[in-house]
Structure formats: structure tokens, C-alpha cells
Amino acid sequence: MKKLLTRLMLVISMLTILAGCGTAKESTGSETKSTSAAASDNNKTVENKHTIKDARTTLEFDKIPERIVVLQWQEAEFLLALGIQPVGFADIPNWDLWVNIEPKLAADVVDVGSRVEPSLEAIAELKPDLIIGTLSWHEGYLEQLESIAPTALFETSINGTNYTNEYDKMLDTFREFGTFFDKEAEAEAVIAKLEKTISDGQEKLKDAEFPTKEFLAAMAYSGTQAPEFRLYNNRSQTATLISKLGLTNALTEPKGDGTFDVTNVEALTAFKDVLFMHIVQDTDNVFENNLKGASVWEDLYFVQKDQMYGLGGDTWPQGGPYSAITIVNKTVESLTSAEGK
Structure with missing residues (x-):
């Protein structure tokens, strides 16, 4: 009973945190x-x-x-x-x-x-x-x-705006903060650092060999009844940044007008030969704690081919310029360390 109560408290905490990612x-x-x-x-x-x-x-x-x-x-x-x-x-x-x-x-x-x-x-x-x-x-x-x-x-939502992705909106809002706080130079210096990080990442991945150039970016966590996945479309900051590194998002038809689809493991069967980029907490590793050994998970193409690339639980998908830098660095690090595996 104590273990069950602890599990329920973890799920409630996770859902509260993840509500902040919504649009x-x-x-x-x-x-x-x-x-x-x-x-x-x-x-x-x-x-x-x-x-x-x-x-x-x-x-x-x-x-x-x-x-x-x-x-x-x-x-x-x-x-x-x-x-x-x-x-x-x-x-x-x-x-x-x-x-x-x-x-x-x-x-x-x-x-x-x-x-x-x-x-x-x-x-x-x-x-x-x-x-x-x-x-x-x-x-x-x-x-x-x-x-x-x-x-x-x-x-953070881009709904009802002229923005096509939340990355561009993030940059413009950050610049507005820089102007308001009389720190325009500081803001531009950070953005220049971000752009250099992207450029360096592009260079590192330019000649890398992967089984495919298509990726699927997801955050995985415990839902109220089963593991849930947030699959990021091209309106999201996460997918926008990974795409800038020369990869192509496999999620071409999102379900709604937000920046991600919330789905379950069964829906992942629609994706075959992809690089599965995932954000998951060590304290809520649904891959190990919930899905390991389950045929619906083990039979997925990218699981069988070991095409899974962790971005870490501390990679926030809807942050500011430094979180964007983290996304880029973690993506490059995960892909290059796994190249040829």
C-alpha cells in the first residue's frame, strides 16, 4: 500500500509539472x-x-x-x-x-x-x-x-499569432525583455551564443552516418493509468531546433493545433525507421519501470534497432535561449556518442 501511495504521489506531481508545457x-x-x-x-x-x-x-x-x-x-x-x-x-x-x-x-x-x-x-x-x-x-x-x-x-503559445513555431516567438520575447531591462547587448550576446551552438552542431553532424535522418522527439512520463508520450511537431521549439541540425521530423501530421500530441505507446507503432529522441526523468523512467518486456514496446522498430537517443530529464522543451542551447548540445552529444552503434 505504501508503494502504491508513493506511485500515485509521483504521478500527480509529474502531471502538475507537465501542465506547464501545454499551450x-x-x-x-x-x-x-x-x-x-x-x-x-x-x-x-x-x-x-x-x-x-x-x-x-x-x-x-x-x-x-x-x-x-x-x-x-x-x-x-x-x-x-x-x-x-x-x-x-x-x-x-x-x-x-x-x-x-x-x-x-x-x-x-x-x-x-x-x-x-x-x-x-x-x-x-x-x-x-x-x-x-x-x-x-x-x-x-x-x-x-x-x-x-x-x-x-x-x-508561450503561438496560437492566434503570426508565428509558425514557438522558437521564433521565444527569441522575440527574449529580445523584448532585453529592451525593457536596458540589456539589449546582453540579449544579443546570448542569442549569438545560441546561434553558434546550432552552427557548431550542424558541423559536427554534417558527415555523421545514421540509419536514417528522420527523428521523433518525445517526452515520456507516467500518466494516470499508463505511460504517456508527448510527441513534438514542427511548431515546437524542440523539433525546430533538432531540425536545424539537419534532421527531419517524422511527425508530419499532428493531431491538433498545439506544439505536441499526447499519446500512448500503441500510437508509436506508426513510426518505423526513426531516431527516437527522448526526454525522461531518472525518477520516472517509464522505459525501464513500465515498458521493458512489454511486447507493444519491444516490438517497435526503433527499439529493436536500438535507435533511441536520450536527451536527459533536465532538458526543458519550452524554455529560453539557454534551454535551447541545452537541447542542441544534448542532441549532438547523444547522436555522436551513439554513431555507428
Whole structure:
């Protein structure tokens, strides 16, 4: 019974974390909100203010915020990439488990609860001058959050936008953060590092020999009843980055308008000669714990041919520029170390 309860707790925790990878419809708006009591001062002009546009509106500040609480991981990564440490951050233990980037989160950053249900009391105690969250997760808390500090809610979804993939949207949003925080040069330096990483990866894989150039990128984890797989289509950041390395996504007909399909092991039988690129946690290795020995898994072509390439459990598929660098490096490392196996 104790083992069963432990298993159920792990599944609930995984589903909560993975909800953050989902997509959501973005709202748009042209309303502009002032975030300063001095905003009505006739001596102030728009040119004197610092503005940032989120998924709802445009926020104005008389000075760049310094005490920032961030409730979602991609936006936290934007801050870290610009050399900015938040005073508060949601879900630090799971961040440490799923996200492996440089620079690291400072040890004195205060955990403000989960991303789904942040602690309003903990946030208020930090006296922030800006709270950053996600529209699909935190809109229900907006009134309470805005009573503490100006709140900007962003969205990773590309639905309802002109973007064809979330990678391009990530880069543009990161640049907007750089402009808002007066760190344009820092943002461009990080993007240049990312582009060089991609270029270096292309060079390393250029002459590599693989059984196929087609890949299938997946995140595997325990579902409520059986292992589940998130298969990433070409709208996703993960598949976009792997494709930039010279490979071709085998998932050409996604089921919906999101960036991934959620499916089961039976659906994988539709994919034959592919390089199976997978993200799976060591603490929830469904390949070993659930699928090993099951004919539906063992009979898959890419399993029989040993065409499985691990990207690690700490490769976050919807992060910022440093998570993108991790995806590229882990892909190249996995493919080159397994070449000719």
C-alpha cells in the first residue's frame, strides 16, 4: 500500500509539472496601464518611461523594476540570461530537477510556492515592484497579484499569432525583455551564443552516418493509468531546433493545433525507421519501470534497432535561449556518442 501511495504521489506531481508545457490561447489587447503613482505627472512623457507588452496589455514604468517575482520558468530563464536574479521564484525544487542551464538560480532566491498555485503571502512579503507570470495559469490570480505589484502575464503559445513555431516567438520575447531591462547587448550576446551552438552542431553532424535522418522527439512520463508520450511537431521549439541540425521530423501530421500530441505507446507503432529522441526523468523512467518486456514496446522498430537517443530529464522543451542551447548540445552529444552503434 505504501508503494502504491508513493506511485500515485509521483504521478500527480509529474502531471502538475507537465501542465506547464501545454499551450493556451493568447488574449490580445491594446490597453495601456500605468504602474506608477507619478504617471499622471504632466512632466512625464512616454519617451521617459520603460514599457513592456505582455499577452494582455502594455505596462509602463518610470524606472526599471529591480525586485522581481517570476512565476513561470521561461520568463525566469529570460531574466537569468540577462544577468538578473529574481527575489522570488515559483517551484524551485522542480526547476532544479527539469532545467539544467547556466547561469544558475541564486541560492537566496525565495521559493513562492508552486507555479499553479503560488503563495500570495510569500510574494507580498518580498515587496516586489514587478510580478511576471503566465496568462493561462495566473489570470485567475490577476486581481490579487496586482494588489501586490504591477503584474505582466506572458504566454508561450503561438496560437492566434503570426508565428509558425514557438522558437521564433521565444527569441522575440527574449529580445523584448532585453529592451525593457536596458540589456539589449546582453540579449544579443546570448542569442549569438545560441546561434553558434546550432552552427557548431550542424558541423559536427554534417558527415555523421545514421540509419536514417528522420527523428521523433518525445517526452515520456507516467500518466494516470499508463505511460504517456508527448510527441513534438514542427511548431515546437524542440523539433525546430533538432531540425536545424539537419534532421527531419517524422511527425508530419499532428493531431491538433498545439506544439505536441499526447499519446500512448500503441500510437508509436506508426513510426518505423526513426531516431527516437527522448526526454525522461531518472525518477520516472517509464522505459525501464513500465515498458521493458512489454511486447507493444519491444516490438517497435526503433527499439529493436536500438535507435533511441536520450536527451536527459533536465532538458526543458519550452524554455529560453539557454534551454535551447541545452537541447542542441544534448542532441549532438547523444547522436555522436551513439554513431555507428
